[in-house]
Amino acid sequence: MAFSIKVNGSQHNVDVDGDTPLLWVLRDSLGLTGTKYGCDAGICGACTIHLGGVVTRSCAVAVQDAGDREVITIEALGGTHPLQNAWVEGDVSQCGYCQAGQIMTAAALIANGAKPTDADIDSAMSNICRCGTYNRIRAAIKRASGQV
Numbered sequence: 001m002a003f004s005i006k007v008n009g010s011q012h013n014v015d016v017d018g019d020t021p022l023l024w025v026l027r028d029s030l031g032l033t034g035t036k037y038g039c040d041a042g043i044c045g046a047c048t049i050h051l052g053g054v055v056t057r058s059c060a061v062a063v064q065d066a067g068d069r070e071v072i073t074i075e076a077l078g079g080t081h082p083l084q085n086a087w088v089e090g091d092v093s094q095c096g097y098c099q100a101g102q103i104m105t106a107a108a109l110i111a112n113g114a115k116p117t118d119a120d121i122d123s124a125m126s127n128i129c130r131c132g133t134y135n136r137i138r139a140a141i142k143r144a145s146g147q148v
Contacts, residue, residue, distance in 0.1 A: 003063050007032070008076040018064030022056075023047045025063050026073060034074035034100045038128075045127030048101035049073050055108045055124075074100040083107055086140040094131035102127045102137055110145040 002015050007030060014029045026032045026049070035058055038046030042060030049058045052069030077084060083103050086092075093099050102125070109116050109124045116124070121138050129137065142148050 001064075003066075005063065005066055005071060006068070007071040008073060009070075014063065016063055019062045021059050022049065022051070022061045022063055022066060022071065023058040026058060026071070032073050032075050036097060036100060038098070038101075043128070044098070045101040045105060046098050048104040048127060050104060050108060053108075055105050072104075074104055077103070077107065081107065082144040083110070083140065086144040090136050090140040090143060092133050092136040092140050094133055098127055098129050102129065106137070106141045106144070110141065113145075115145045115147055116141065 001018050002013060003018070004011060004013050005025070007026065012030055014025055016025055016029060023035060023037060026035050027037070035049055036046035037059070038044035040059050042057035045057065047058040049056055050072040051061060051066060081103070083106050087099065087103065105125055105127050109120065118138065121141055125137065139148065
């Protein structure tokens with residue numbers, strides 16, 4: 001079945017089953033491999049994107065349910081987003097696998113100049129990091145939001 005989806009500002013036509021998760025459309029059909037496969041249950045957050053401006057686990061949303069909402073992936077941040085810079089400066093990553101999802105979740109948190117508290121960060125950042133770099137993630141979010 002053919003679907004038209006807007007990803008990172010560009011319209012794309014894909015021919016996939018309607019129940020195909022957005023994760024696989026992004027990775028396999030569009031070649032956007034920054035969004036990672038993790039748990040396939042919407043829990044870990046490795047596949048986090050923004051769908052219509054909302055933090056979304058792409059493994060848990062079928063392409064047919066995306067509608068006309070724009071998809072934003074880690075690739076749209078271009079490698080120069082303040083969060084990406086703060087991640088490098090704070091040596092956040094260890095294995096790095098979850099980091100695209102972590103950054104996408106954090107980007108929504110600090111959008112529009114927000115300066116989140118520790119409680120805000122703890123509430124929003126439900127992504128799992130097997131390396132346990134949560135304190136560095138919090139510090140990077142504060143740095144990127146201009147609090148450090």
